[in-house]
Amino acid sequence: MNSKQYKYLPVVNYGEEAKNRTDIEIDIIGNSSCPCCRFITIPNNGDALAYICPICFWEIDLFIKSDDETSDQNHGLTLIKARKNYQQFGAVLPNLKKYCRQPKEYEYPTK
Ligand SMILES: [Zn+2]
Numbered sequence: 001m002n003s004k005q006y007k008y009l010p011v012v013n014y015g016e017e018a019k020n021r022t023d024i025e026i027d028i029i030g031n032s033s034c035p036c037c038r039f040i041t042i043p044n045n046g047d048a049l050a051y052i053c054p055i056c057f058w059e060i061d062l063f064i065k066s067d068d069e070t071s072d073q074n075h076g077l078t079l080i081k082a083r084k085n086y087q088q089f090g091a092v093l094p095n096l097k098k099y100c101r102q103p104k105e106y107e108y109p110t111k
Contacts, residue, residue, distance in 0.1 A: 030107065034058060035067075036082045036092060039107045055103050056086040057096040 032046035033039065036058035042048050050073070051060045058079075061071040067079040074082060074092060082092040091097035 033109055035060075035079055037086050037103075038109050039103045040109060041103075041107055054101050055107070056082070057091050057093075057100050058082055058086075 028043055030039075030041040030043050032042040032044075034041050034053040034056060035046075037053060037056035039053070039055050041053045041055055042051060042060060044051075046060070047062070048060050049062050052058070053060070059071070059073040061073045064071050064079070070076045070078050071082075077085070077092060085092050085094070089097055091100045
C-alpha cells in the first residue's frame, strides 16, 4: 500500500479501464442514512464497518454507542461534533471537504 495514500480512503483496485473515472463510488447505493449527515449513503442496512460516507466523510464506526462517544476512526471526533462540522464546513473536518461530493437526488432523506 502506498503510505502517502490517505489513510481512510478505501483501497480498491478497479483495473486499468477505471483509472480515469471519477464516479466510481456510484456503484455503491446506500439504503441507510449516514449517522452524521443523514443522507442515504450507507449500504448493508448501516452495517458497513469502515465504510466512509462520500458526502460528509464520516467513517461508519459500529463500536461507538452514543453520539457523544469519540470515534477513533474519525480522528477522535464525536458524532455530535462531526455533525456540527458538516453543517459548518460540509465535511466532518474542513480538510476532508475535498474528498466529499454533493448528495445525489435519491440520497436525500425521505423524512
Ligand atoms: Zn454522511
